[in-house]
Amino acid sequence: MNDTPWLKRLEVAEQAAARLADEYVGADVWLVGALAEGLAHQHSDVDLLLITPGPVAGPGSRLIQGIRVDVRAVSRSTVHEWRTLLDAFTVTRDDIATFRAARARLSDLTLLRTARPLAQTPDQVAVLEPGQRATYQRWALADRCEAAGSLAEDLLGLAQAGLYPHADLVWAQLARVVAQAETVAAGAALLGEKWLPSLLSSNNARFTPVPALPEPRWVSAPAHSPFFASVQVRVADALLALWPTDAEPEPVDEAGLGGFGWLPQRYGDGWFLRRGDDRVPLSDGRMRGWQQAAARRAHS
Structure with missing residues (x-):
């Protein structure tokens, strides 16, 4: 993979995060998805997760430097619910309701697995602890x-x-x-x-x-x-x-x-x-x- 598409989109992600921080006081912005894992191509979108103190209307998508930035807004309580599924692998053969719940939320759990805070710093620290990963x-x-x-x-x-x-x-x-x-x-x-x-x-x-x-x-x-x-x-x-x-x-x-x-x-x-x-x-x-x-x- 050529690093140029990834670096360009990381720059756009940081710009978008700064704007979102101004628009949503007290919110956190995380880079998520393939881009957060260092993967991108010439037409990749930027995926951001906006974590707000309470529910808000989603900011949707925006264009920055000709690159589409998709923003999903979730409350901190929702993120906490996702995290509880990563406390332990609890599925059993007799009761797989938890497994169904985890499978239904797997795309959300993948967002947490790939998430990196975007705070205008060069070091991207993983959101999850080793046990949660x-x-x-x-x-x-x-x-x-x-x-x-x-x-x-x-x-x-x-x-x-x-x-x-x-x-x-x-x-x-x-x-x-x-x-x-x-x-x-x-x-x-x-x-x-x-x-x-x-x-x-x-x-x-x-x-x-x-x-x-x-x-x-x-x-x-x-x-x-x-x-x-x-x-x-x-x-x-x-x-x-x-x-x-x-x-x-x-x-x-x-x-x-x-x-x-x-x-x-x-x-x-x-x-x-x-x-x-x-x-x-x-x-x-x-x-x-x-x-x-x-x-x-x-x-x-």
């Missing part, structure tokens, strides 16, 4: 695993119905969701899919393509589908990056749990495998055993 990672990764599970359920139905061109489209979408899970596990915010080539990149590469999934064989799926194992192992590796365990691998005896559509998930009360509406709890050791078996299938 870690909780955000878990919510965001659990969200991507849930999305992957829903796509896998679609694939199962499409393959069984012989709708192979439709399954190809979902398979391509699944590749991006799995890549998002990996970037979140590596510490990135859950930004739009368009930023994946930058988020996947290391210091040695400018952009990294989204890793392709193996060529599917829908005619033989789901009865015989070793190609799906690559999805299973990558999702498992992402989850284990945030929930590591030294437990000794244990065999998973239930027949078919390594088959097409089964994917792992981690909630506050432990591991489970999911396929559609079916959920099978796993211990740490059985999760490691399942992951190792998936790795063997992926490389067979």
Whole structure:
């Protein structure tokens, strides 16, 4: 990425923040979104969050130096409500109402995760504390695993119905969701899919393509589908990056749990495998055993 678009927009963001501070006495202005993460292109907008003592009419959008600045106004009490979801990763298998609430607010939580105060200073300090950032990672990764599970359920139905061109489209979408899970596990915010080539990149590469999934064989799926194992192992590796365990691998005896559509998930009360509406709890050791078996299938 050329730094020029980013630096230009940072300058515009600082100008907009100064004007908003004059217009809304006692308010804070935060830079949020991809720009706050150092990502921009020649036509990127600037996203700002205006935090006010109480509810106000939104200032909307404005143009500064020919660049659009989108301003979202929220009250401090609303920001506090968002923060409470980052106090702990509390979702359990028996009560997932909190998970639904967090997923519904995930775009707001991403604003907090990316937020940097704009106070005419060169140092941009993160708004969230390390523990809150870690909780955000878990919510965001659990969200991507849930999305992957829903796509896998679609694939199962499409393959069984012989709708192979439709399954190809979902398979391509699944590749991006799995890549998002990996970037979140590596510490990135859950930004739009368009930023994946930058988020996947290391210091040695400018952009990294989204890793392709193996060529599917829908005619033989789901009865015989070793190609799906690559999805299973990558999702498992992402989850284990945030929930590591030294437990000794244990065999998973239930027949078919390594088959097409089964994917792992981690909630506050432990591991489970999911396929559609079916959920099978796993211990740490059985999760490691399942992951190792998936790795063997992926490389067979």
